[in-house]
Amino acid sequence: MTSKEKGILVVLSGPSGVGKGTVCKALRQCAPELIYSVSATTREPRQGEVDGVNYFFKSREQFQKLIQEDQMLEWAEYVGNFYGTPRKFVEDTLNSGKDIILEIEVQGALKVKQKFPQGVFIFLLPPSMDELESRIVGRGTESEESIRSRMSVAMDEIRLLEHYDYAIVNDRVELACSRIQSIIVAEHCRKERVVSKIKQWMAEVN
Numbered sequence: 001m002t003s004k005e006k007g008i009l010v011v012l013s014g015p016s017g018v019g020k021g022t023v024c025k026a027l028r029q030c031a032p033e034l035i036y037s038v039s040a041t042t043r044e045p046r047q048g049e050v051d052g053v054n055y056f057f058k059s060r061e062q063f064q065k066l067i068q069e070d071q072m073l074e075w076a077e078y079v080g081n082f083y084g085t086p087r088k089f090v091e092d093t094l095n096s097g098k099d100i101i102l103e104i105e106v107q108g109a110l111k112v113k114q115k116f117p118q119g120v121f122i123f124l125l126p127p128s129m130d131e132l133e134s135r136i137v138g139r140g141t142e143s144e145e146s147i148r149s150r151m152s153v154a155m156d157e158i159r160l161l162e163h164y165d166y167a168i169v170n171d172r173v174e175l176a177c178s179r180i181q182s183i184i185v186a187e188h189c190r191k192e193r194v195v196s197k198i199k200q201w202m203a204e205v206n
Ligand SMILES: Nc1nc2c(ncn2[C@@H]2O[C@H](COP(=O)(O)OP(=O)(O)O)[C@@H](O)[C@H]2O)c(=O)[nH]1
Pocket: 013, 014, 015, 016, 017, 020, 021, 039, 040, 043, 074, 075, 076, 078, 083, 084, 085, 086, 103, 104, 105, 106, 107, 108, 109, 150
């Protein structure tokens, strides 16, 4: 009997405006087999965002209830709002052998790392801090106050890069995308991932 390999949990973090959402959207085209975790948040939907697709939009009370019921794999407060990863979807996806990507901020990523040290942690960097600011401003979704808050936490986030396995500069979306794909392919080839299978072969031979 062969036991099913679990999927790989990939965490993608990076400061606001670096292009996480854009790169994930591009990844959906070039890596359709990758599953995306949809987070819950208390922030207001932006224009065009759809409940259940971009986020599960929740009131603070609903969000607190999810935490109390232990339905969150991790959660964090970011610039005045709560964000969290629904636990069951992640666990079910990994158990079914599929890879899943979580696009989450650094505090949450560190909590995930405690629970899933075998996860793959990727940090997306901007080509420069000036370019980061132009991207947040250029997106046109944030108030001046929100832009200031996001820029002020950006350096603190980048300081936590040491906890990640990989750093990718998002200079061009297609390049960032293919770098992430390459990382996932390489992680699938890690010898640790096939050890259990080899042990099983050995047991069958003996
Ligand atoms: N910890 C945690 N962070 C999340 C989650 N979902 C999104 N985030 C992060 O929350 C931050 C703010 O997200 P958002 O309001 O969509 O703003 P944006 O990053 O400027 O597009 C980003 O760093 C996201 O990666 C989650 O489930 N958990």
